Amino acid sequence: MPSAALLRLEIERSLAHRFPAALTPALRTIREVAATGIAKVDELLEGGLPVGAISELTGPQSSGRTSLALAFLARRTAEGRVCAWVDVNDAFDPESAAANGVVLRQVLWVRCREAEANAKSKVRERPWTRLDQAMRATDLLLQAGGFAAIVLDLGSTAREHGNRIPAATWFRFRQAANRCRCSLVVLGKAAYAQSGAAVVLECARGQARIAGGTVLRGFEYTVLRKCERFTPVEIGTRKPPVSAWAAPAAWDAEKHA
DSSP, X not given: OOOHHHHHHHHHHHHTTXXXXXXXXXXXXXXXXXXXXXXXXXXXXXXXXXXXXXXXXEOSTTSXXXXXXXXXXXXXXXXXXXXXXXXXXXXXXXXXXXXXXXXXXXXXXXXXXXXXXXXXXOSOOOOOOHHHXXXXXXXXXXXXXXXXXXXXXXXXXXXXXXXXXXXXXXHHHHHHHHHHTOXXXXXXXXXXXXXXXXXEEEEEEEEEEEETTTEEEEEEEEEEEEEESSSOOOTTOOSOOEEEEEEEGGGOOOTTO
């Protein structure tokens, strides 16, 4: 009677023309990452946010998701790389971004606005909503290439609208990001890309740091790694890793916070 190893080898040989290595798991590939500039977050992510993939930063307003994205862009633009910020609800604040170290001349700011009705036009066309504009702009930027990082800010978008984004759209974004080696960072109240994202981080705001009882020195944030496609949580682990980090008061940079 053949051993289990020989039997397995025979099965793989018989299926090799249809399913290569059918019973052998794929080797873990070494991913390319870009540091966020926040030591504890980079330690949690084993180096930083993935390059050529989608990363989702989720949480309510003032949860630190925008501060984390700005820190990432500050690191990328300081290296002389070109980035883009797709602003769905006109929430991006250039002054706060500059205060966080973002080199604004290296950032393309895409502002989405409500379409105005053209009374003179005889042809009735479906007006593009802000969300439609943002998704179309992101698609065009990914297809064009040349951007080290693109932030798609859906932070002020209602969950029911974000959940309506087709899975095929996220799959297309993932393929395009991988092809042009761009880090697509999606900010939202919830995870919209789902399986299309390589990393999903849930941000939460902690306590305020006050000196002398009256001076606000900064905020503490908590980052929870919900899932990571390249480094899955080990079997038997009930809670994903958690990391806490602190930022100066100027880093709480959400315009509507």
